[in-house]
Amino acid sequence: MSNLDKILEKYPFVQRDNLIPILQDIQDEFGYLSEEAIIKVGKYLSLPTAKIFGLASFYHHFRFNITGKYHIKICNGSSCHVNSNMLIIKEIKKRLGIRGEEVTKDGLFSMEETNCIAACGEGPVMAINERYFTHLSIEKVAEIIDSYKSLEE
Numbered sequence: 001m002s003n004l005d006k007i008l009e010k011y012p013f014v015q016r017d018n019l020i021p022i023l024q025d026i027q028d029e030f031g032y033l034s035e036e037a038i039i040k041v042g043k044y045l046s047l048p049t050a051k052i053f054g055l056a057s058f059y060h061h062f063r064f065n066i067t068g069k070y071h072i073k074i075c076n077g078s079s080c081h082v083n084s085n086m087l088i089i090k091e092i093k094k095r096l097g098i099r100g101e102e103v104t105k106d107g108l109f110s111m112e113e114t115n116c117i118a119a120c121g122e123g124p125v126m127a128i129n130e131r132y133f134t135h136l137s138i139e140k141v142a143e144i145i146d147s148y149k150s151l152e153e
């Protein structure tokens with residue numbers, strides 16, 4: 001039995017109210033919601049795939065792409081933009097050797113630009129997994145990324 005089947009088995013009563021908890025369990029297990037998983041959940045709950053995608057997109061914490069072990073969310077809201085977040089984004093890409101929102105070749109890091117994450121007075125802001133970093137500068141972000149890299153050496 002696949003891990004996805006095991007998750008569905010936890011919800012023996014096929015109720016549409018279970019959709020969000022099921023999606024949450026899938027993201028916790030796999031790190032993101034794959035198209036395959038969404039199709040399977042749709043069949044299980046008798047819900048159209050498009051409806052599940054639509055609903056999951058409404059919740060910003062659901063992801064549809066695979067992420068690295070350390071997932072960086074860099075705020076691209078207007079306040080952070082005014083605070084030169086583009087320089088921070090450029091530095092992240094440079095240090096990770098990526099061109100955009102992608103996963104590094106070793107699978108350790110990924111980056112995503114997000115809407116405002118509600119810390120406008122402390123921008124530029126980013127999060128790595130659940131930990132937030134504020135008042136970023138090029139030097140500070142370089143130090144932070146290097147410290148995560150050193151965890152894996």
Ligand code: FES
Binds near residue numbers: 075118119120123
């Ligand atoms: S614009 Fe970046 S936290 Fe609000």
